[in-house]
Amino acid sequence: MANLAQRKMTVRDATLALMREFGMTTIFGNPGSTELPLFRDFPDDFRYVLGLQESVAMGMADGFAQATRNAAFVNLHASAGVGHSLGNLFTAYRNYTPLVVTAGQQARSILPYEPFLYSQQAVDFPKPFVKWSIEPTRAQDVPAAIARAYYIAMQRPRGPVFVSIPVDDWDQECEPLAARKLGTEIRGDADVIAAVADALSSAKHPAIVVGAGVARDAAWSEVIALAEQHEAPVWVAPMSARNSFPENHRLFAGFLSAGREAIVSAMDGSDVIVVLGGPMSLYHTEGFGPHVPDGAQLFQLVDDPSMASWTPTGMATVTNLKSGITEVIARSRPPKRAARPPRAAAPVLDGSAFTDSYLLQQIARVRRDGAIIVEEAPSSRGPMHDYLPILEEDGFYTCSSGGLGHGLPASIGVALGRPGEKVIAVLGDGSAMYAIQGLWTAAQLDLPISFVIINNKRYEALIGFGRHFGMQETVGTKLPDIGFCDLARGQGLEAMRVERPEDLDQALAASFDNPRPNLVEVVVE
The missing domain is CATH 3.40.50.970 (Thiamin diphosphate (ThDP)-binding fold, Pyr/PP domains)
Structure with a gap:
């Protein structure tokens, strides 16, 4: 019993130790009363980044997580703070940004009385824009909830998760929890990868479409190698939130619009279309007719099973883009193709119109x-x-x-x-x-x-x-x-x-x- 007592620590200390192991030592937030105990004796190796409104804190965390490729920690104030943040939480969800979002809850002992500044349905409030949501049953379960939240946020497809934490939990005793190594990479279906390589190798007019998943998986060099291997023009998927191909490269073809007819028109003449980290069929206005040009084969390598499931046509597999593209390159045996002329540059403007x-x-x-x-x-x-x-x-x-x-x-x-x-x-x-x-x-x-x-x-x-x-x-x-x-x-x-x-x-x-x-x-x- 003595050894067990020596292992005890507060929920706050156990959680901060866990966050340190995960590399989440920057906290973005706008503090309120139900969050303050988290910051008692705040350690020197952590930093708190204050946003003057919760949506600002959420947006900063999104940019930070994308830049570091690690989940960022966000701390919000109960229902009002979560509500303020929802617009940028939705964006983080669409950006596939890994975030561990926490919010304060009122003390457990007064929750039956609907106290001031409590969240009535805390777990449901941020849905559907989080991958997972929980309010731990016991204070001692908070570190495990934070750990699970981190693992889920970092699993493919990455995204935000949510943990509601009652204010009196932080000072309760619990046992320490060590971080685990959890693999998060996904390897694509070998048959689909082979089909993509074979189709590209036999195509007369192949084309590549790149989305933000390429950037998320750091597959920039691999896309360039694949495009040059097949002498294939590279288009940017509609509304892509990241850059995935150098826009001064001779094979850069331009940007696809978010409309069905416009996409089909732009891809006209292509017999094999390979979408990497898409989607290609992201529409902003209603459209009709086919999703790809007549006779064209569509293949997609994406990092989201949902995206693979709703793509309207063609073959798809879920994969890490860097490894998936590398396998396609290794399996490809393309013929010698004539070099494509570069895309015409936009006319130079002289400033006579200040646009x-x-x-x-x-x-x-x-x-x-x-x-x-x-x-x-x-x-x-x-x-x-x-x-x-x-x-x-x-x-x-x-x-x-x-x-x-x-x-x-x-x-x-x-x-x-x-x-x-x-x-x-x-x-x-x-x-x-x-x-x-x-x-x-x-x-x-x-x-x-x-x-x-x-x-x-x-x-x-x-x-x-x-x-x-x-x-x-x-x-x-x-x-x-x-x-x-x-x-x-x-x-x-x-x-x-x-x-x-x-x-x-x-x-x-x-x-x-x-x-x-x-x-x-x-x-x-």
């Missing part, structure tokens, strides 16, 4: 090698494809859910996860306002981020989508009189406003050379 396209062109020209782009400017995504090519591995992050308020805090998380590297956050004016208080955290942490605000004084993406429905005017889309420089300076950032094209390059160069967080507001036509 978002011109701004993005100049960002591409002025940025330094190795700069990371984090983007949330939906109406400028098309011009970005034309004028701001992403050239380096892990050089681009964006939101895959379509929700707003992710990009600004995600850029902070990426900067934390990749210390010493320059981050350029390209944000629409409407998007930036969803999480503008994140600038304060960037300033407090003194991170090397340039926030570039594309100010067109309206929700341009919504206006463009209104035209799809035949609307000549959309209500609630104008955004006049927002002073982004004032908002930035009020939170501790340096800021400048650009209204003329002749002032743009100097402003961008000063911003990109600045080691401190700063903001450039660019007023475009």
